[in-house]
Amino acid sequence: MRGDGDAPPPKIRLRGLRKAFNGKVVLDGVDLDVGARRSMVILGGSGSGKSVMLKCILGLIEPDDGAIEIDGRNVLAMSRREREAVNDRIGMLFQNGALFDSLPVWENVCFKLLAQRRIDRRAAREKAAEILALVGLAPEVRDLYPAELSGGMQKRVALARAIAAQPDIILFDEPTTGLDPIMAAVIDGLIVDVVRRLGATAVSITHDMTSARRIGDDAAMLYEGRIVWTGPAASLGQTGNPIVDQFARGEREGPIRMELRR
Numbered sequence: 001m002r003g004d005g006d007a008p009p010p011k012i013r014l015r016g017l018r019k020a021f022n023g024k025v026v027l028d029g030v031d032l033d034v035g036a037r038r039s040m041v042i043l044g045g046s047g048s049g050k051s052v053m054l055k056c057i058l059g060l061i062e063p064d065d066g067a068i069e070i071d072g073r074n075v076l077a078m079s080r081r082e083r084e085a086v087n088d089r090i091g092m093l094f095q096n097g098a099l100f101d102s103l104p105v106w107e108n109v110c111f112k113l114l115a116q117r118r119i120d121r122r123a124a125r126e127k128a129a130e131i132l133a134l135v136g137l138a139p140e141v142r143d144l145y146p147a148e149l150s151g152g153m154q155k156r157v158a159l160a161r162a163i164a165a166q167p168d169i170i171l172f173d174e175p176t177t178g179l180d181p182i183m184a185a186v187i188d189g190l191i192v193d194v195v196r197r198l199g200a201t202a203v204s205i206t207h208d209m210t211s212a213r214r215i216g217d218d219a220a221m222l223y224e225g226r227i228v229w230t231g232p233a234a235s236l237g238q239t240g241n242p243i244v245d246q247f248a249r250g251e252r253e254g255p256i257r258m259e260l261r262r
């Protein structure tokens with residue numbers, strides 16, 4: 001079903017998304033639209049529910065209420081098989097990379113393709129070299145183990161894994177956290193490049209405003225369980241919204257009250 005005339009639905013549409021853990025409300029009616037082939041950056045304080053939101057989109061966390069539409073279809077109302085088919089089209093770069101320590105880089109990169117038996121092991125090792133090249137890594141890297149890689153290389157491998165199955169939605173959870181500013185810029189550049197190359201829609205969480213402006217077309221602020229602002233990522237810091245501007249400028253004084261309990 002199409003909403004507004006002939007306009008296609010947004011690639012991702014969240015409506016009234018709610019999630020509580022042990023009575024603690026984390027998402028309290030999240031509404032968000034992400035346009036096809038757009039890159040959306042999600043801002044919000046630590047513990048505000050950004051990762052929970054991404055995990056709901058990916059199907060790792062079931063929301064308590066609300067709708068998650070992808071290409072206009074509510075994935076929460078789908079059969080398990082339909083949902084899996086949608087999930088196959090979503091790639092995710094997890095916070096801290098989340099590489100499997102016991103597997104060499106090539107198996108990490110082609111993990112999903114191998115698990116789905118879309119490729120045999122021999123072909124996977126070849127394919128891994130191709131994908132690693134897209135993130136600027138030499139073919140020799142494929143035989144190393146994650147523990148043998150620097151943080152920046154691990155992020156690149158995690159990025160390679162996220163794009164290996166050519167997803168049309170890619171979710172990035174703090175892709176540059178813990179990297180030096182130059183490596184962060186390199187990873188941001190790779191993200192922009194691979195998202196464009198795949199024609200994918202991207203949703204990224206970042207705490208770094210420079211990164212947010214580099215990788216985002218659009219930005220949204222999650223605050224007290226809801227999206228309180230969306231607008232151009234380029235305007236961050238001067239949006240005119242006091243909550244967003246305080247956050248983007250990292251100011252102590254302002255409407256955002258920090259929880260300093262415990």
Ligand SMILES: Nc1ncnc2c1ncn2[C@@H]1O[C@H](COP(=O)(O)OP(=O)(O)OP(=O)(O)O)[C@@H](O)[C@H]1O
Binds near residue numbers: 021044045047051
């Ligand atoms: N599986 C879970 N079980 C219980 N509580 C959870 C679970 N996942 C997340 N939470 C809680 O939900 C809240 C939001 O967590 P989330 O990881 O989404 O925050 P975040 O905005 O991504 O934070 P950060 O920027 O620090 O990574 C936290 O209070 C967290 O403890």
